[in-house]
Amino acid sequence: MDQQPHVLILPFPAQGHIKPMVGLAALLCHTGRIHVTFLNTDHNHSRLTHLQALSTLFPTLHFKSISDGLPTDHPRTLQFFPELISSIKSVTKPLFRELLADSSRKSERPVTCVIADGIMSFAIDVAKELGVRVIAFRTFSACCLWSYFCLPNLIQEGQLPVGADEDMDMMVAGVPGMEGLLRRRDLPRICRIQLNDPLFQFFLVETQAMTRASALILNTFDDLEASILSHLAPLFSKIYTIGPLNALMRSRIGDGVPRSLSTFSNLWEADNSCMAWLDSQPLGSVVYVSFGSLAIMTRGFFMELWHGLVNSGKRFLWAIRRDTLSDAKGEQAIPVELQEGTKERGLLVDWAPQEEVLAHPSTGGFLTHSGWNSTLESIVAGVPMICWPQIGDQQINSRWVSEVWRIGLDIKDTCDRSTVETMIRTLMKDGREEIMMSMDRIAKLARDCVGQGGSSYHNLDMLIEDIGKI
Structure with missing residues (x-):
């Protein structure tokens, strides 16, 4: 049996999440030693019309899709975000569990590692339940992730929620490393809604759930966010900073792919x-x-x-x-x-x-x-x-x-x-x-960080090595 590692990548179904995770998939497959299954929702899979070309470039990269539970004609726009996350939890989670379990039982090349979007924590729970290693990939900045981890502290101190009639230029205390920097208006937009709002609770719960993964991947680089990364480090056994992913791809793959991943990972033409x-x-x-x-x-x-x-x-x-x-x-x-x-x-x-x-x-x-x-x-x-x-x-x-x-x-x-x-x-x-x-x-x-000897270049090597040990 082929003992090469098999990674399943699960992005949150939105453009800004899909693009960096497609980039990571290409980088892993470029080694020729890692098989990757990229799992989109059926809706987004149908909109990504150039995936076959990407599979041709990287023969160990395969695409599958899974239902998000919403009707075909559902708009899936920002104002319907709560409906999407509710449907994913109720419909997509059991389908994902079935898919991963089938891989373990029936596949000649079972999934050995799941890389799940940081706001798809159900995948962390399912993978751990089935004995598959899972790594979280949070697709936004380290500075924002750290602020999300500090939300419980801001709640305890009575600084949240921020009311519409409050002084938006008042400085926020309680986010270590950002003293004298953050004003109320600089906090994530969810800080302006009620604490019992399902959207606020979703991000609160998903952020804490990430720490159950065996490691964290971030699309950033050490020299850009070093001070904040030091605050995140105690929360995870390992953090792989491998950004900027678009530049790392050009450095590692070079002319093997077009200058931009847009052709492959854009939901719009x-x-x-x-x-x-x-x-x-x-x-x-x-x-x-x-x-x-x-x-x-x-x-x-x-x-x-x-x-x-x-x-x-x-x-x-x-x-x-x-x-x-x-x-x-x-x-x-x-x-x-x-x-x-x-x-x-x-x-x-x-x-x-x-x-x-x-x-x-x-x-x-x-x-x-x-x-x-x-x-x-x-x-x-x-x-x-x-x-x-x-x-x-x-x-x-x-x-x-x-x-x-x-x-x-x-x-x-x-x-x-x-x-x-x-x-x-x-x-x-x-x-x-x-x-x-x-x-x-x-x-x-x-x-510099994506060139040979740079921090992101090295961290990708470490990630690939660790995946290979699974």
């Missing part, structure tokens, strides 16, 4: 025509705008952003999903000045090949939601950021971008046209020199 538009723009002149795969906004706010972009006088490329607007019905006419301003200096597309856009020499800034994948991709490309965070880890990420790493600007909670215009001009001209000094330094650290 990218409009590559924007690259030709970028080719026609001056060096460093374009602000790339994208708020990720989940953010939604009102039409009024959309118009404020658009006015700010046009009024800044800078060129811009805006990737805006068709499902971004929460109140798109009964659309009003677009003001002439926006139409003309965009015709002269801007381009709007549904979805862009983000890594290629950030790496393009014409891209000079990134107006972002501060999702962790986007933050790391911007660092790797050396492109400074303007942060407008919405959910999850984004509030804390944006604070660290602006105040710790000093590689961008943070405009959370206040984002009218005047603010957008001012911030773009600051990033692209008035305050650019100072921000770029920090960005150049951190981008170099990111490149």
Whole structure:
């Protein structure tokens, strides 16, 4: 019997979780010694139309899917998140247990290790029950993960929840390592809802459950978050920091895969025509705008952003999903000045090949939601950021971008046209020199850590070695 290890990777069914875990799968399979089964939900598996090409590149990589328990026509958007997590617990968990048990009983190559998304703790319980080693992979920043671990302490001290009428600029105590840094507005968005809300309880429970895994994988690098990683270290027997994964892939696999994993791991089809538009723009002149795969906004706010972009006088490329607007019905006419301003200096597309856009020499800034994948991709490309965070880890990420790493600007909670215009001009001209000094330094650290002898390069080797011992 083939004794090679067989890893089953289970992401949470969302774009920002799937992408780094596909990257990890490719890196493991690149060794030629590890078999990987990547387990998506049926719904997302059907949307990832290029998986066969990835399997061709990596013959030991296989894809399977499992039901999330929701009807085919369910929107699965952010506002329905509680329905998704409830369905996963009730429907997906028993199906996952059956699949893993069958692997142990019937397969010629049984699963020897499960790498489960950090908010899919049922997989930890099932794997441990069946005697299969399990490693947690939390796909956001170490600084946000540590803040989640500190939530019980903040509750005990009466600092949560944060009410809508409270002083949002008051400093938060009780998150060691972030003293004098975190304001109430920088805490994860869930800190603004009631403590008994199922969503708050979900993240509270899932965070603590991760410690039941045998180890933790993080898509970050030691030089970026060393101080926070030292606080997390006592909670896990091992932590493998192997980020930025997109840069580590280029370092380890090189020309074996396209520059970006977007072709394989995007739930939206990218409009590559924007690259030709970028080719026609001056060096460093374009602000790339994208708020990720989940953010939604009102039409009024959309118009404020658009006015700010046009009024800044800078060129811009805006990737805006068709499902971004929460109140798109009964659309009003677009003001002439926006139409003309965009015709002269801007381009709007549904979805862009983000890594290629950030790496393009014409891209000079990134107006972002501060999702962790986007933050790391911007660092790797050396492109400074303007942060407008919405959910999850984004509030804390944006604070660290602006105040710790000093590689961008943070405009959370206040984002009218005047603010957008001012911030773009600051990033692209008035305050650019100072921000770029920090960005150049951190981008170099990111490149160094994924090269041979770098920390992330070494940590991936350790992970592969440990998986091989199972």
